Amino acid sequence: MTEHDDPEFDDVRDAYRRDGGELPDAALDQRILAAAQRATEPAAEAPHWRPGLAVAAVVVLSATLVLTMRPPESNESATSAPASAQTQATAEASPAESARTADDNLVAADVAEESEVVDTIVVTGSRVSQDASIDAEHRPVAAKSEPARRERALERAPQSMVASPAVAPDLPERREQVAATELDAEGAEEVARQAAAPTEPELLGIAAAVDAAAPTDVRVQLIIDTWERGDADAALKALDDLVANDEALTETELKAQLPEALFLTWRERE
Amino acid sequence: MDAPEPDEALMTRYRNGDAAAFDVLYHRHRGGLYRFVLRQVTSKALADELYQDVWMKLIDARDRYEPTARFTTWLYRMARNRVIDHYRRSAVRIADDGRGDTDPDSVAGGASSEPERQAELDGAMASLAAGVANLPEPQRTAFLLREEGGLDLNDIAAVTGVTPETAKSRLRYALAKLRKSLEAHHD
Numbered sequence: 001m002t003e004h005d006d007p008e009f010d011d012v013r014d015a016y017r018r019d020g021g022e023l024p025d026a027a028l029d030q031r032i033l034a035a036a037q038r039a040t041e042p043a044a045e046a047p048h049w050r051p052g053l054a055v056a057a058v059v060v061l062s063a064t065l066v067l068t069m070r071p072p073e074s075n076e077s078a079t080s081a082p083a084s085a086q087t088q089a090t091a092e093a094s095p096a097e098s099a100r101t102a103d104d105n106l107v108a109a110d111v112a113e114e115s116e117v118v119d120t121i122v123v124t125g126s127r128v129s130q131d132a133s134i135d136a137e138h139r140p141v142a143a144k145s146e147p148a149r150r151e152r153a154l155e156r157a158p159q160s161m162v163a164s165p166a167v168a169p170d171l172p173e174r175r176e177q178v179a180a181t182e183l184d185a186e187g188a189e190e191v192a193r194q195a196a197a198p199t200e201p202e203l204l205g206i207a208a209a210v211d212a213a214a215p216t217d218v219r220v221q222l223i224i225d226t227w228e229r230g231d232a233d234a235a236l237k238a239l240d241d242l243v244a245n246d247e248a249l250t251e252t253e254l255k256a257q258l259p260e261a262l263f264l265t266w267r268e269r270e
Numbered sequence: 271m272d273a274p275e276p277d278e279a280l281m282t283r284y285r286n287g288d289a290a291a292f293d294v295l296y297h298r299h300r301g302g303l304y305r306f307v308l309r310q311v312t313s314k315a316l317a318d319e320l321y322q323d324v325w326m327k328l329i330d331a332r333d334r335y336e337p338t339a340r341f342t343t344w345l346y347r348m349a350r351n352r353v354i355d356h357y358r359r360s361a362v363r364i365a366d367d368g369r370g371d372t373d374p375d376s377v378a379g380g381a382s383s384e385p386e387r388q389a390e391l392d393g394a395m396a397s398l399a400a401g402v403a404n405l406p407e408p409q410r411t412a413f414l415l416r417e418e419g420g421l422d423l424n425d426i427a428a429v430t431g432v433t434p435e436t437a438k439s440r441l442r443y444a445l446a447k448l449r450k451s452l453e454a455h456h457d
Binding site: 025 | 441
């Protein structure tokens with residue numbers, strides 16, 4: 001009994017306390033004590049790398065979001081960034097190159113501008129909700145008019161890298177010229193590659209040249225390829241040569257290996 | 271013989287990572303807290319669940335513990351809040367119509383004992399347990415905080431959000447009703 005207990009009700013309190021009272025089960029005690037124990041163990045704390053990983057994940061997601069939502073022309077700019085960097089190193093070579101260099105500088109400046117936006121995300125993009133606001137900031141930049149972007153890029157580019165307005169024509173026009181030049185270069189490469197490649201007759205010649213060494217089934221396959229490419233005469237001629245040089249090759253074997261149309265055509269011509 | 275280490279010191283040690291301090295604290299309060307919860311709900315299983323929740327909440331909140339008030343006040347406030355939260359979620363209204371504070375004959379209890387639990391208690395204890403269960407919630411809480419938690423009137427007032435005078439009045443009403451329950455049994 002304490003000073004707060006009214007002696008008038010001692011009998012009630014005594015009766016209640018005689019009960020002894022129910023207690024929690026041992027299993028329940030163990031669960032709680034185990035939880036208390038776990039809570040104090042270092043392993044129970046979150047690993048230190050988790051916050052860093054979370055920040056890295058947010059940064060990657062934010063960058064992906066920005067790249068995904070960037071307008072197509074900006075994507076072109078980003079794609080041409082390495083080329084422009086290389087071109088800058090060879091600036092002032094010729095008027096044409098100088099024009100292209102200036103154009104690349106504009107593109108590079110655009111890319112740098114975009115990079116600033118991405119950097120902003122890296123610094124502040126710790127929450128997804130911030131991504132939205134950053135992206136909102138990014139949109140007006142991307143939506144600015146082309147002349148305004150070009151003017152701003154010219155202001156930022158080093159003076160030595162910027163050609164005069166007469167040399168550096170309007171940006172879209174220059175981009176078309178650059179694209180055309182690149183296409184021309186690709187076309188020339190393709191022509192050169194085709195010129196260096198052996199022609200079909202040459203392939204057949206190769207097949208004939210390896211008569212002695214090539215197994216019959218390889219020669220048959222070359223003949224079939226020639227036939228399927230549509231050069232029936234070359235295929236039939238090669239087949240004649242094959243049969244003439246390989247007496248052991250029976251007609252039955254040929255029929256089994258050749259397409260039916262080729263075999264019948266060869267037989268009719270025989 | 272050394273005096274037992276105060277609850278507040280034990281809890282502070284536990285907050286600082288000493289799990290052994292929690293063991294002492296837990297065994298010191300397990301019976302009282304368990305009965306405090308058990309007497310206010312309708313089943314042992316539910317009491318187990320709420321009792322465990324209270325301790326888990328204490329474990330989770332250990333970093334925020336500051337020994338500015340008695341540990342038991344903090345512990346029983348959490349327990350009472352957990353019981354109230356249970357009833358709110360279950361849409362079961364805890365009987366608290368105000369009559370309990372003014373009418374000692376009111377027995378609008380919110381909790382009832384399970385038959386099997388009652389069977390374990392014989393005679394006078396059975397009627398006393400039934401009497402506790404049938405007390406109006408404010409009186410029952412005041413009584414249990416005093417008997418099971420060992421809280422004084424000021425702490426009961428702090429836990430229940432009333433003045434010490436109101437807490438004292440509720441406690442007296444509760445004891446008077448329980449006496450009637452015992453007398454009814456003897457008669």
